[in-house]
Amino acid sequence: MKLEGRRESTNVEDRRGKKTVAAAGGLGIGGIIIALIVMFMGGDPSQVTEQLQQGNTTEVVEQDYSQVDVELMTFCKRILAGTEDVWAREFQKMGRTYEPPKMVIFSDAVNSGCGNATSASGPFYCSADETVYLDLEFFKSMKKQIGADGDFAYAYVIAHEVGHHVQNQLGILGQAHQQMANYGPNTKESNEISVRLELQADFFAGVWAYNDNKMFGSLEDGDIEEALNAASKIGDDYLQKQAYGRTMPETFNHGTSAQRSRWLKKGLYTGDVSQGDTFSPAYSNL
Template sequence: MQWFGRRESDNVEDDRGSGGGGGRFALGGGIVSIIALAIYYFTGVDTSQLLNQVATNSQPQTEQRVTDPNAPEDKQKQFVRVVLADTEDIWTKLFRDIGKTYEKPRLKLFTDATVSGCGNASSASGPFYCPADAKVYIDLSFYDELQNRFGAAGDFAQAYVIAHEVGHHVQNLLGISAKMDEARNRLSETAYNKLSVKLELQADFYAGVWAHYEHSLKNVLDPGDIEEALNAANAIGDDRLQKQATGHVEPDSFTHGTSAQRMYWFKKGYETGDVSQGDTFGNGDLE
């Protein structure tokens, strides 16, 4: 992806090295897009209550990773700001095309732990979007995890992660997140998980739509970029992660979709560039 030297968004907050909550190990909270990769993704079990109890009982850490936000070598922050700027440009246009106004989200960089409008979270939560404060949260160490643990290398794999979270912001602006909150109160866990999969696949679709316009309007994609994004989508499919972690797959516990589903919807968004073709729900589940 050709990103160096291009416009950077001003909507990035850098909270790295601040300790995010007095150095306590904060976890969970709210609607997140990649929830507790090390636990929730691998087992399908919601351990938020247990983990919050651990967080409450834990002692303050004596050491924390410290990042100088002003360091000249901090290229990752520049990259994030460029990608966010591109999402701003493209979604502003797409919302204008349908007679709506795009409200830009903010993106918060943190280290280890943070406090969001949806509650406490840690780096173990992975990148997530909080509809309560309309912010995307990322601990940049996730990109090392994405490359080294999940084998999804490349700058466009990283861009896909941001675009996916911004896709959740789009859902929030369109009222889909509010409908999901309502559904949570009336559905069983299994039924809600099925809706959650559809929500995540739609965010993948929106990420693909963004990639379409990165190519057709911005002309900044390099050969192999789309393959990097598809590889990332494949690497974090529920079926693949559960198989790697436990040796078996439990479809009823899926919350994000299979590898094949995630690749399909990203690719559909990229190939069509048509927001109206991203109805992953399709059967009135959120009506």
């Protein structure tokens, strides 16, 4: 990506080095919500739930950051700024006003408006405090664990989480969470709603990239392939096959690699928000 000279978002809070220490606490309703919406990378919500059952205190640890981390921080601020500019314009076209999310960069563990989480759960969006939470180590593990590298693959991760915020602003996320709560967690029905949400967040990531490129000329050769490669390696089928040697379609909650690639691509090539309805089509046609 070409990002030199780009604006940096002021909505990023650096909470690295603030260690969250477990103390007594309970699993609130927010914890249940986070368990539903966590898991960009097919993280295990039961892990998160365990972590959420503990409260926290915070201690600040002084740190020196590597050049890589300094650059990743700037990268996050620029990508987030790009999503602010693009979605402000897209919302304006819809006659709405976009209220941008906050982004918290943390290390190891974090206390969010949805409860406590650790880096193990991957980047997530918490609707209770309208914040995207991200540990920079995640980008490094994408490269190491699934071979999904490249700045545009990283941008896709951020844009996907911001996509959940867009869903929140449009009232889609609240409605979906309500339906999922009615069906109960881990039911086939609520997993299918989760897949619809996740595929739409992928689509919105694509819409962002299309429009960011149009506004700022940000994409370079190979960028789209990077993101599509990432999308193809975070499908539920791919991850389950890697982990267990087989797939369990009834437990899918993010969509298959083919579905994720398809919706990301659709956003990338149309840039058109109105084509991102993942809720009307029959589930088998997603």
